Amino acid sequence: MKAQKYLDILREIKDVAFATVDENGKPQVRIIDVMIVENEKLYFCTARGKAFYQQLIQNENVAITGMNQAFQMIRLNGVIYRLSQQKEWIDRIFKENPSMNHVYPGESRYILEAFCIEQGEGEFFDLGKEPIVIESFILGNEDYQQKGFIINEDCIHCGKCERICPQQCIKDFVISQTHCLHCGLCYEECPVKAIVKRGG
Amino acid sequence: MKAQKYLDILREIKDVAFATVDENGKPQVRIIDVMIVENEKLYFCTARGKAFYQQLIQNENVAITGMNQAFQMIRLNGVIYRLSQQKEWIDRIFKENPSMNHVYPGESRYILEAFCIEQGEGEFFDLGKEPIVIESFILGNEDYQQKGFIINEDCIHCGKCERICPQQCIKDFVISQTHCLHCGLCYEECPVKAIVKRGG
Numbered sequence: 001m002k003a004q005k006y007l008d009i010l011r012e013i014k015d016v017a018f019a020t021v022d023e024n025g026k027p028q029v030r031i032i033d034v035m036i037v038e039n040e041k042l043y044f045c046t047a048r049g050k051a052f053y054q055q056l057i058q059n060e061n062v063a064i065t066g067m068n069q070a071f072q073m074i075r076l077n078g079v080i081y082r083l084s085q086q087k088e089w090i091d092r093i094f095k096e097n098p099s100m101n102h103v104y105p106g107e108s109r110y111i112l113e114a115f116c117i118e119q120g121e122g123e124f125f126d127l128g129k130e131p132i133v134i135e136s137f138i139l140g141n142e143d144y145q146q147k148g149f150i151i152n153e154d155c156i157h158c159g160k161c162e163r164i165c166p167q168q169c170i171k172d173f174v175i176s177q178t179h180c181l182h183c184g185l186c187y188e189e190c191p192v193k194a195i196v197k198r199g200g
Numbered sequence: 201m202k203a204q205k206y207l208d209i210l211r212e213i214k215d216v217a218f219a220t221v222d223e224n225g226k227p228q229v230r231i232i233d234v235m236i237v238e239n240e241k242l243y244f245c246t247a248r249g250k251a252f253y254q255q256l257i258q259n260e261n262v263a264i265t266g267m268n269q270a271f272q273m274i275r276l277n278g279v280i281y282r283l284s285q286q287k288e289w290i291d292r293i294f295k296e297n298p299s300m301n302h303v304y305p306g307e308s309r310y311i312l313e314a315f316c317i318e319q320g321e322g323e324f325f326d327l328g329k330e331p332i333v334i335e336s337f338i339l340g341n342e343d344y345q346q347k348g349f350i351i352n353e354d355c356i357h358c359g360k361c362e363r364i365c366p367q368q369c370i371k372d373f374v375i376s377q378t379h380c381l382h383c384g385l386c387y388e389e390c391p392v393k394a395i396v397k398r399g400g
Binding site for chain 1: 227231249261305307366384
């Protein structure tokens with residue numbers, strides 16, 4: 001249940017940014033409420049009249065981000081699906097988020113449809129700590145694409161990268177992946193190109 | 201200078217969500233600082249090592265959103281360009297945002313590059329007001345694509361839409377665009393299909 005704690009942070013933030021790709025291939029983003037998180041799944045809803053709804057129906061990929069007051073940021077790249085048993089899910093969402101009754105009183109709630117994310121990959125950034133801390137997590141069986149940089153066997157141990165790193169997160173010719181900002185300064189400055197991108 | 205006040209809200213929020221489309225056509229989003237707004241332009245920066253930077257170089261379209269404590273939300277769909285005179289812009293950004301020196305001390309700041317948005321279209325949602333208020337704005341000479349719904353001449357004046365609107369924003373067979381949630385309930389329920397999408 002490692003991912004649950006990151007979803008819990010998104011639920012606490014509640015108003016998070018949901019990005020989609022529209023019919024023209026352009027990015028779109030808006031603030032959406034995280035309605036329920038449980039069992040490493042995230043639930044949200046939107047109204048059938050909205051462009052966001054059309055984008056979800058046409059393209060299952062979403063990217064979510066939010067940051068809390070402690071400067072902890074979550075990023076989640078996930079795959080959505082429309083839930084079956086819509087009425088039950090909308091009723092449950094309204095029960096757990098009673099302020100929704102204010103926006104969609106009475107039966108008008110059923111213009112909303114509920115969606116779930118149970119597969120995805122995410123990152124947690126604690127920007128309030130010094131040095132910053134980065135962790136990654138997985139929902140479902142999604143593969144995790146590693147980011148950032150590593151130092152390979154071409155390293156000549158000159159120490160330049162250690163001196164220039166803005167976060168001072170290189171020690172003994174190893175980049176601390178937990179603290180790396182992914183800024184790329186070491187990658188650019190290494191005199192023998194011994195710093196390469198991970199994953200990719 | 202109508203758009204300036206909306207950009208000022210984004211600058212006050214400061215940590216806003218920037219969405220892009222990656223090389224696989226998938227949405228990506230992360231929290232980025234709004235560094236400067238002036239003359240209806242918005243300035244931000246990122247490091248050359250980051251995936252965000254690569255996405256900006258490959259695709260000029262970004263979507264931005266943020267919400268403040270008063271539940272005022274801004275959405276901005278814009279086109280970015282990389283500024284010339286990078287050193288001057290990065291120095292100015294660090295002068296106006298001195299906490300950046302903490303993350304990128306000394307010369308390491310020049311791993312960052314500065315970008316500007318001066319064309320785009322946006323929406324302002326005041327979700328803290330009752331009824332909610334929606335306004336749209338334009339940066340530069342971008343065309344504005346209208347959203348939401350209108351009632352056309354096929355209307356039989358049955359009054360069903362007025363009764364079911366969750367925001368009670370239909371009066372005398374006209375939808376108040378300033379207060380409409382774009383939920384689509386009237387569009388779905390009109391017995392003669394006299395409610396149609398705007399823009400299209």
